Amino acid sequence: MTMSDTINTVVTPDNVHEVLKDDVTVKVAIVDIDGILRGKLMHKEKFLGAVNSGYGFTAGLFGIDMQDSYYTVPVEFSGKDYPFFDLIAKVDLSSYRRIPWEEDTPFFFAQLIHSQTNEPLYCCPRTFLQSAVDTCEQDLQATAHCGVEFEFICFKESAESLDEKGYANRKPITVGHHCYSLIRPTKNQEFCYNAFKWLHKFRVDVESWHTELGPGVFEAAIKYADAKEAGDRCTLFKTSMKQIAMHHGIMASFMAKPYQEFPGCSGHIHMSLMDKQGKNMFYPFDPSDASTVHPQMSKTFVHFLAGVLHGLPSIMAILAPTVNSYKRYIPNFWAPISVSWGVENRAAGARVIVPPTTSPNSTRFELRVPGADINPHLAIGAVLKCGLWGIKSAQELPVSALEEGGKHGQPLARSLQESVVAMDAESSVARQVLGNTFVDHFVKTRKHEWNTWQNAVTDYELKRYMELI
Template sequence: MTKQQILEYVSQHSSGKVKLAVTDIDGVLRGKYVATDKFLSLVEGRLGFCDVTFGWDMNDAAYDNVKFTGWHTGYPDAAVKLDLKTFRKIPWENDVPFFLGDFIDEKDAPSIACPRQLLRKVMEQCEQEGFKPYFSQEFEWFNFEETPSSLHEKGFRNLKSLSPGMFGYSILRSSLKNAFMTDLFELLKCFDVPIEGLHTETGPGVYEAAILYTDILEAADRAALFKTAVKEIGYKHGIIATFIAKLNENLPGCSGHVHQSLWDKESQQNLFYDEHDPQKMSPLFRSYIAGQLYCLPQILPMVAPTINSYKRLVEGAWAPTTVTWSVDNRTVALRALPLNKKSTRLETRVVGSDVNPYLAMAACLASGLYGVRKQLILAQPATIGNGYRDYSNGTMPRSLEEATQQMKQSTLAKELFGEAFVEHFTSTREWECRQFAKAVTDWELKRYLEII
């Protein structure tokens, strides 16, 4: 739709309101409704949005260790510029118009704390080098027959799964709760978040969806909106969806694998594919993989951002633990898929479902481009067999605390994303570690309370 058509739709919508949203550092959508007239006055201007968006965690607890904002600044409004290209109609809200926005500073420059702006920056660098990045993300998540109220009443325990048992790719289970699954497929398409596939995954009440690939910024928008949309559609069915990376020590974790490829801006050819190579992989593809292998341990919090993320990254649970790559091997960190000239791509399997899609995709693209710029040679041979046993290129940090300190001290991370972003982001991860460190867990009570 053209700008004029979008504004006409907004003006004529019977609700008299528009829904707006921004994304915080954890990838959580924060937003509001505004009256139609208010929205129309903001189209060429700016929306004031409290900068506490980047001054608190996902539970609205204010950070005490970040410079960007805090009690020392008084939490002023930050400017948000609406992106009309993100226009959508929310089909489960009577097609109410919806838009995303970007944070900017007082000089209209991108805010250093805004995840969407960081991805824009990396994307623009990529395009300046003649490449067009196409990305997509797939998610696994648990579903429960619960409500927000029942979650809290039960203390987040003994929740009723949408379906019982381990039954991946089940035709039976997709029929069992077909109204929800059908709504997901159809309403997400109407919301301009089209999915290529939807099925049950192994685990009670676990679904998996693959979102259709597109250019990287739109891909990240789709991924961020997907997570919230699934939750909102779930509400309509009395279902709580969660994208926690590891729900239970006895069950596999939930992934958020990122698929990616670079295309030539002029010829529109997939630059990862080489029909003359025995593995159908181009030298550029190999350098891109080499870049990710080199960079990922230093920027891991961007793809594994929570305490819980590292409970997923354990041996034998369908998530990688070693810095490895291979062709079509699900035990490695980087799974190359040199299929044909259209669909050849890299799947970064380290990424969990709990990520901020903007940061995860920025991390993948920036690290891959680092390898391309430096013309890194993919010296590490492809892993044959069990990637959990391939230590030739080392392992990844084992905790958020370890990963955060490695990123904080990394000159490479600052080169890729800017010193100001790295300082702010790693401070928020240090805060996350501190919150966990002072918590008394169920494991501690069960292990120590009676016996010690």
């Protein structure tokens, strides 16, 4: 099967045997709560037998953290009396692609069904995003489109080398600053060009790739797509970059703030809505639809953006999901620290992009708050759900545009603990929009993350206190 055939193939239960006729193995994966792929390599015959019925997948993976430790805050899927039954993993044939750096092994996503209730698993990230996509299509007859720009840092390291030196003295693949350099990528040309080509073959197209501020820092813009596909592409991009980097003796990290002295790594989300005719609902093609806020923003756009901004403080735990995430939010250091928006304003939490900077059909906003450490399915889903709530409830913008004399609104949380409190509040927008069942589970996983940090003794403490106190 040629690359072109693979990219364009639509897999169905009727043709899946033919598509896989020359294969022996198939790779399948689910997405966990931290956005990490968890999966296995299956014999083709076992996979084909599971296409219609699904296969067992342990629920225990939603009772452990990214380091496979049980949550210190009790969740449904862990505990001394938990039976660790299987969930049902249902193969998503539409997610078919082949992994170029793994001998073109076929790959599929699966989504999880709770085997005891026969309902989609409420904390499965792909299910979470799918529910937002379904609401958009059913309530607005519209499709959400999305793209994410990821910054990440590449080191001349491996997991073993970093472990041996206690994660200190990390060696980046390039030194110093040089944004948009045409010289630095040449030093690592094989890595950069193989990544571009292999990702294209893997149906995870990158629109652009360039060096960013800091040693070994790159930024990649994932090609705009419908929200469901964007979630898949962005999650696959992060794992793929790690694997491709390893093939070239490099470690790629999406940690939000690896260096105290440099800006952190962002995960900016661009989003728009398209109607059934493919027309952008954020642009007022009909002058009567123009908002009073800005002549090139539709009323729908204003309500959507208002929903996102009102919901922002209570979904920060999703947009900044780790303890380290909050080290990015430093004044005048390229990460927004408040509920704010502006037209072509990169100091704002949400940057509105309208003509003449772009075409009417590419009108959109860029949410500049998220870090590169997001779980893409959850982050895209949460932003979309808040925006749809904003339309449904006709929300108004909480602050005016920065460049029009507007002031910064509510400060954003400066710690994971603060963001968890905001999400967990009984009256939070997150509870209204994301649902209590999901919020209760997710809050517990983040409380665990904070507890783990609270118990850690850091190098900072040793250097500051050991001799002098």
